[in-house]
Amino acid sequence: MERKEWPLWEVFVRSRNGLDHKHCGSVHAPDAKLALQVARDVYTRRQEGVSIWVVKASDIVASDPDAKPELFDPAEDKIYRHPTFYTLPEEVDHM
Amino acid sequence: MYTQSLSIPDGEARGPKKVENPAYQAEFDAKIAAGGFIEAKDWMPEAYRKTLIRQISQHAHSEIVGMLPEGNWITRAPSLKRKAILLAKVQDEGGHGLYLYAAAETLGVSRDELYEALLSGKAKYSSIFNYPTLNWADIGVIGWLVDGAAIMNQIPLCKCSYGPYSRAMVRICKEESFHQRQGYDLLLAMMRGTPEQRDMVQDAVNRWWWPSIMMFGPHDKDSVHTETTRWGIKRISNDDLRQKFVDATVKQAEVLGVSLPDPDLKWNAERGHYDFGAIDWDEFWNVVQGHGQCNVDRLAARVKAWEDGAWVREAALEHARKRAVREKDAA
Numbered sequence: 001m002e003r004k005e006w007p008l009w010e011v012f013v014r015s016r017n018g019l020d021h022k023h024c025g026s027v028h029a030p031d032a033k034l035a036l037q038v039a040r041d042v043y044t045r046r047q048e049g050v051s052i053w054v055v056k057a058s059d060i061v062a063s064d065p066d067a068k069p070e071l072f073d074p075a076e077d078k079i080y081r082h083p084t085f086y087t088l089p090e091e092v093d094h095m
Numbered sequence: 096m097y098t099q100s101l102s103i104p105d106g107e108a109r110g111p112k113k114v115e116n117p118a119y120q121a122e123f124d125a126k127i128a129a130g131g132f133i134e135a136k137d138w139m140p141e142a143y144r145k146t147l148i149r150q151i152s153q154h155a156h157s158e159i160v161g162m163l164p165e166g167n168w169i170t171r172a173p174s175l176k177r178k179a180i181l182l183a184k185v186q187d188e189g190g191h192g193l194y195l196y197a198a199a200e201t202l203g204v205s206r207d208e209l210y211e212a213l214l215s216g217k218a219k220y221s222s223i224f225n226y227p228t229l230n231w232a233d234i235g236v237i238g239w240l241v242d243g244a245a246i247m248n249q250i251p252l253c254k255c256s257y258g259p260y261s262r263a264m265v266r267i268c269k270e271e272s273f274h275q276r277q278g279y280d281l282l283l284a285m286m287r288g289t290p291e292q293r294d295m296v297q298d299a300v301n302r303w304w305w306p307s308i309m310m311f312g313p314h315d316k317d318s319v320h321t322e323t324t325r326w327g328i329k330r331i332s333n334d335d336l337r338q339k340f341v342d343a344t345v346k347q348a349e350v351l352g353v354s355l356p357d358p359d360l361k362w363n364a365e366r367g368h369y370d371f372g373a374i375d376w377d378e379f380w381n382v383v384q385g386h387g388q389c390n391v392d393r394l395a396a397r398v399k400a401w402e403d404g405a406w407v408r409e410a411a412l413e414h415a416r417k418r419a420v421r422e423k424d425a426a
């Protein structure tokens with residue numbers, strides 16, 4: 001069996017206006033036009049979407065999972081970034 | 096579908112090799128213990144990756160091969176309404192296969208590689224699809240019992256520890272309920288028909304009942320799942336799922352007005368469950384090992400579809416290449 005696989009595309013669907021596009025899976029397709037077509041058939045058979053984005057998987061730049069501590073841990077001790085850090089007098093605490 | 100896939104090995108899965116690392120292993124174990132999810136690019140033990148590739152791809156193959164027994168009746172559906180429903184159902188099964196192949200690919204295998212394992216006979220798929228669909232009632236019984244058993248199997252997988260698999264399962268489970276209900280509805284319609292139609296329903300139930308309860312795989316005492324259980328992939332045992340299915344189905348059979356072909360099936364007040372008769376495991380293993388009624392036909396149909404589609408796949412790639420060149424020249 002020869003191995004000339006169609007490239008992989010990641011699929012993002014906006015379920016209705018007012019919401020973000022959300023990643024829902026991937027498809028194989030030879031080009032962008034067919035990727036949209038295939039994504040329509042595979043991921044929106046029941047009106048799950050009003051808009052689809054497809055992005056070539058090879059074009060996505062992702063953060064390194066090994067770099068999670070450097071990237072995401074520094075925020076852990078900055079609790080003053082959250083409203084709950086501040087104790088206010090009870091009468092005004094709902095601000 | 097099909098916890099069977101957990102119990103039955105096929106060939107070695109291939110994927111990128113990762114160095115085993117105690118610090119990573121500890122982090123992985125902690126995540127699993129806390130009921131967390133593992134995502135595609137996270138470190139995972141090689142055995143976890145291989146198990147998932149095997150299970151998810153067997154599951155995908157089952158969805159794809161599962162299109163065949165029902166596809167067999169699309170052109171002969173008795174009305175336009177039933178034809179439209181069956182088309183939608185079979186299309187869903189194709190979709191399920193595609194969601195699952197996509198999930199498996201996040202583990203570092205290619206789609207073609209997985210497909211090659213199916214077409215060469217190396218990979219397994221659920222034994223249930225190696226039975227023939229002999230009359231129109233079979234289509235109803237497949238929806239009711241086979242999709243019903245699949246749903247029992249699949250709901251716990253929505254919470255499995257591998258993120259891409261769990262999300263694919265959530266999507267699949269949302270669609271399965273339609274499959275079971277349309278099957279039962281079809282049978283209700285036939286049961287309201289002529290005596291001949293009622294006989295067809297009973298005949299189909301008689302043939303599909305035992306294969307359906309075999310779908311849950313070997314008894315717990317004959318299948319080792321310690322790792323998949325510890326890893327949060329398998330959450331409920333084969334026998335527990337089978338019991339749940341039998342308990343749920345008895346009432347449905349009664350309402351439908353058919354009998355289930357098991358003289359030992361009866362309520363056990365002490366256990367709070369239905370007891371049922373011994374399963375013919377020789378038949379099960381015979382079908383798994385390729386000697387069921389339709390194993391050869393099913394695989395031949397998949398191979399033919401793959402080969403007949405080769406020129407389309409090539410032409411589409413070539414068209415995309417040419418158009419990209421044209422667009423570049425025009426720019």
Ligand SMILES: [Fe+2]
Nearest residue numbers: 158187188191
């Ligand atoms: Fe399915």
Ligand SMILES: [Fe+2]
Nearest residue numbers: 188242271274
């Ligand atoms: Fe289904």
